Amino acid sequence: MSKSDRTPDDIAEKRNKPPAEETEDGEFEVIGKNIDRVENPRLLTGRGEYIDDVQLANMGHAAVLRSPHAHARIVDIDTSEAEQLDGVDLVLTGEEAAEKTGPLPTFSSPPVEQYCIAKDRVRHVGEAVVAVVADDRYVAEDALERIDVEYEQLPAVTDAREALESEGEEVLHPDREDGHDSNVYLQNTFTAGDPDDEFADADVVVSRELRWPRSGGQPMETVGAVAEYDEGTGKFTIHANTSMYNYMGWLIATTLGVSTNKINIVPKIAGGSFGSKLFAHKVSTLAATLAREAGRPVKFIEDRVDNITSCDNHGSDRYYRPAELALDEDGTMRALRIDVLDDYGAYFQFEVGHHGNAMAQVTGPYTIESIDYSVTAVATNKSQQGAYRGFGSEVQNFVLERLIDAAADELEMDPVELRRENFIQPEEFPYKIPSGNMYDSGDYEAVLEETLELANYEEWREKQADAREDGRHIGIGVVTCQERSVFSSTEFWFWNDDPDFPITSSPESASVKIDETGQAIVTLHSPFWGNSPETVATQIVAEELAMDPENIEVNYADTDSGLKGTGPGGSRYTVMVSGALEGATSQIQEKMFTIAADMLEAAQEDLELEEGEIRVRGAPDKSVGIPEIAMQAHAFELDMPDGVGSGLAADHTYDHPYTTMPDEDREDMGVFYPIMGHMCHIPVIEVDVETGKIEFLDYTAVHDCGTVVNPETLKGHITGGTAQGIGTALYEEYQYQPDGQLPTDNYHDYPLPTFHDVPDDYTIGHVETPSPWTEYGIKGGGEGGRMGAPPAIAAAIEDALEPYDVSIDELPVTPKRVRELIRTDEE
Amino acid sequence: MTSDTIEPESITITINGEEYEREVEPRRLLSDFIREDVGLTGTHVGCEHGACGTCNVLMDGQTVRSCLTFAVQADGAEIETVESLGTVDDMHPIQEAFHENHGLQCGFCTPGMLLSTKELLEENPDPDREAIKEALGANVCRCTGYAPIIESVEAAAERIQAPAEAEGEELSTAGDD
Ligand code: FES
Numbered sequence A: 001m002s003k004s005d006r007t008p009d010d011i012a013e014k015r016n017k018p019p020a021e022e023t024e025d026g027e028f029e030v031i032g033k034n035i036d037r038v039e040n041p042r043l044l045t046g047r048g049e050y051i052d053d054v055q056l057a058n059m060g061h062a063a064v065l066r067s068p069h070a071h072a073r074i075v076d077i078d079t080s081e082a083e084q085l086d087g088v089d090l091v092l093t094g095e096e097a098a099e100k101t102g103p104l105p106t107f108s109s110p111p112v113e114q115y116c117i118a119k120d121r122v123r124h125v126g127e128a129v130v131a132v133v134a135d136d137r138y139v140a141e142d143a144l145e146r147i148d149v150e151y152e153q154l155p156a157v158t159d160a161r162e163a164l165e166s167e168g169e170e171v172l173h174p175d176r177e178d179g180h181d182s183n184v185y186l187q188n189t190f191t192a193g194d195p196d197d198e199f200a201d202a203d204v205v206v207s208r209e210l211r212w213p214r215s216g217g218q219p220m221e222t223v224g225a226v227a228e229y230d231e232g233t234g235k236f237t238i239h240a241n242t243s244m245y246n247y248m249g250w251l252i253a254t255t256l257g258v259s260t261n262k263i264n265i266v267p268k269i270a271g272g273s274f275g276s277k278l279f280a281h282k283v284s285t286l287a288a289t290l291a292r293e294a295g296r297p298v299k300f301i302e303d304r305v306d307n308i309t310s311c312d313n314h315g316s317d318r319y320y321r322p323a324e325l326a327l328d329e330d331g332t333m334r335a336l337r338i339d340v341l342d343d344y345g346a347y348f349q350f351e352v353g354h355h356g357n358a359m360a361q362v363t364g365p366y367t368i369e370s371i372d373y374s375v376t377a378v379a380t381n382k383s384q385q386g387a388y389r390g391f392g393s394e395v396q397n398f399v400l401e402r403l404i405d406a407a408a409d410e411l412e413m414d415p416v417e418l419r420r421e422n423f424i425q426p427e428e429f430p431y432k433i434p435s436g437n438m439y440d441s442g443d444y445e446a447v448l449e450e451t452l453e454l455a456n457y458e459e460w461r462e463k464q465a466d467a468r469e470d471g472r473h474i475g476i477g478v479v480t481c482q483e484r485s486v487f488s489s490t491e492f493w494f495w496n497d498d499p500d501f502p503i504t505s506s507p508e509s510a511s512v513k514i515d516e517t518g519q520a521i522v523t524l525h526s527p528f529w530g531n532s533p534e535t536v537a538t539q540i541v542a543e544e545l546a547m548d549p550e551n552i553e554v555n556y557a558d559t560d561s562g563l564k565g566t567g568p569g570g571s572r573y574t575v576m577v578s579g580a581l582e583g584a585t586s587q588i589q590e591k592m593f594t595i596a597a598d599m600l601e602a603a604q605e606d607l608e609l610e611e612g613e614i615r616v617r618g619a620p621d622k623s624v625g626i627p628e629i630a631m632q633a634h635a636f637e638l639d640m641p642d643g644v645g646s647g648l649a650a651d652h653t654y655d656h657p658y659t660t661m662p663d664e665d666r667e668d669m670g671v672f673y674p675i676m677g678h679m680c681h682i683p684v685i686e687v688d689v690e691t692g693k694i695e696f697l698d699y700t701a702v703h704d705c706g707t708v709v710n711p712e713t714l715k716g717h718i719t720g721g722t723a724q725g726i727g728t729a730l731y732e733e734y735q736y737q738p739d740g741q742l743p744t745d746n747y748h749d750y751p752l753p754t755f756h757d758v759p760d761d762y763t764i765g766h767v768e769t770p771s772p773w774t775e776y777g778i779k780g781g782g783e784g785g786r787m788g789a790p791p792a793i794a795a796a797i798e799d800a801l802e803p804y805d806v807s808i809d810e811l812p813v814t815p816k817r818v819r820e821l822i823r824t825d826e827e
Numbered sequence B: 001m002t003s004d005t006i007e008p009e010s011i012t013i014t015i016n017g018e019e020y021e022r023e024v025e026p027r028r029l030l031s032d033f034i035r036e037d038v039g040l041t042g043t044h045v046g047c048e049h050g051a052c053g054t055c056n057v058l059m060d061g062q063t064v065r066s067c068l069t070f071a072v073q074a075d076g077a078e079i080e081t082v083e084s085l086g087t088v089d090d091m092h093p094i095q096e097a098f099h100e101n102h103g104l105q106c107g108f109c110t111p112g113m114l115l116s117t118k119e120l121l122e123e124n125p126d127p128d129r130e131a132i133k134e135a136l137g138a139n140v141c142r143c144t145g146y147a148p149i150i151e152s153v154e155a156a157a158e159r160i161q162a163p164a165e166a167e168g169e170e171l172s173t174a175g176d177d
């Protein structure tokens, strides 16, 4: 049997457990309940310790001088005056830093070299040129003003379409191994099925030149690190708010030129990430480099301009040239053709992982069997791309849904019916899509029905018709989108025919200890970044060990004590940590039953674990509480049966429940993102055609994230993600100027949505089709809001402007853009 | 060696009822004074240029951006920070309302939101949605999508107005002033 033919039963057998559906569906005690969010009390009272709250004795503060030019050679740096300043400890150039600290880790192959401080050449505005350590941040910034840098300007490229033609001095990385003297980082095409024939035979082909603008996660807390270097042991300790510290943190050691056991990364709670702190290795590496040179602990906290111009967390920046969908007259979708140009900016840390991600759900919830997807990634003089909620698949949702709306228009079909007619049906799962990825389960019709009903869709259509008669422009958008969850790392590299580091692991770990008095201490191996890991862990442990949540304490491992954990990202964490916790608690359960059977002089088969104790079934007075069992396990080895051994603790590392390798020749990319969530979003908006302002009248979203662990926290993800999707759709963009300057490098000019720009009330619903492959049937849900809102809002605007002949092909649809569209039509 | 520093001035600021007398440079920000000199790290800095409200504190009862205020400007003033509200075991009704209505996720914007809410409810104990949006409109939250914060503020108003009825639980008003 080939791996990609596996069924849920095969997966279950591999895991040695029955599929979730057949176990305890609907019988959970704690899972699915709104227990109080465990993280809240310390965050609400100002007692949460974020990275900038870390203070070490004799700590110095760093500030960074950044390039004012988009592209230039560094000719000379004069730091002498800065060094003279009272309180300045260290002034370090890129060249000096590179004597000990090597290039940053990258997935690109051949690698695109990047350093924590630029050497020789700067490639975007904001790139670090010199770093200073001083007694306080004020003095460090004073010192920056006394540094003189002589640059020789090079031509800047900031338009991806022009980057295709770049030559000579315009080429950003002329020294890249097998660099073909161009700004094209990577070009590749994936085909499956018979796209050419399907397009030739189709009755209708819709084609759109879509544009997705560059925006970013913009958490309220920037990235920071506090590093110390112990000269005695040669060991670094780095306090940081990076996310993947137990996954890729070891690479920082390689960069610093020390063995991996010579760094310990200590996680701090993060004030939001949305993907932007996934790696963020540059900041930790910089702080560690400075600490080693300065001989004292160093804190570096990005300010907002540092973060926007140079934290490498910008999202996708794409031109579709074009995107096309082929259909039959009756609306049957046949094939999809995509030609996308993506502006990756000055460096290439995740390669085209974003398009790997898009391939996970390239055909959405629809039965489209042929695809032709061509990606061209180029280098420009902008900050490099990183991860932002959706990691590229949110763009694919936008593209597909826009094409379907265009098709409905062309075929004069109802856009809701067109979608419904093409849905994959519940009995067709597991369903393999043309890229090779598998969808585990779903019921798209049920989600659509629930949303239409909650949204009072028919009623709104009537109101819309009435309003139109009064000259008002109300619009309703309907989209049905996927939320792929639980990634396999193959997506980072399978577009590359010759990857350097074709990683395939993406596990998550958990450790559980029951102490002498029966209290649980749970250790997670990935950080808090604004999600609810402590709440999830508390619920799973309470469920499995029948414990009171009050008796469960959750903390976070550093890398010294850490086990393999991949961390939040790709809507994976709840699924994966639940699997890890289930594995750890079941070992503990087993030992507790062994001890209890001995204490109660009963057969294990007759025992049950309920309400914090193990009882003999049918004899409720014969019971022993977890505290007594725990004390026995810790303190009374001689009273236990032979071979049981002291202690009551377990670790478990849970691997992805179902992934496979891509084919050698990439005819099939394998199964890499099979836990498939789904959503339907229906915004109702009104456009003021005089001013171009858009107002929300209503917003309904129904998600299927499989089994819901905590409805309130999931709802928070949906409303928060939707607000970010609204930002993407209507307001946000890093607007690089032709010369590479970035005027939107601050919050006065980069418009984040405020209280006034989003709905003040959402109707949120859930449909639960449990995943047959994950513990408890959970699917991911962390990114969905931002994956559904942009196409839904674009559809609603187009619908509102029906009296005008406009099509929404480009985001953000600012008021200015609305007016331009209307004016163009009027002319 | 040279120096850009300017002669420090002596100031006295009362923070959460405690008096702090310090020598500070005139350019020192109130946010740094609170966080670093006094060590109250509950006040967070999101943008450092006055655009997000994360750093809001109450100065003589009015919210100010502590990242745009110099410590010397607060000489003689009474400052309230998030630490003046409740504690983990004894939360202020506004904190309780945010807790129960999921008015936070990462918690970074939260201190500013709580203090802006306190200012609002002291002026207008029963605000409608528009008044809430108006009062909190210059505070940015990137996590929640705002609707849960609006619900939290409504719930806080109810709790403060009719503490006995809200949630029907025993309620603490400790930390309230
Ligand atoms: S940190 Fe002061 S307003 Fe943003």
Ligand code: FES
Residues within 6 Å of the ligand: A220, A271, A272, A530, B103, B104, B105, B106, B107, B108, B109, B110, B140, B141, B142, B143, B144
């Ligand atoms: S809770 Fe994270 S920014 Fe508001």
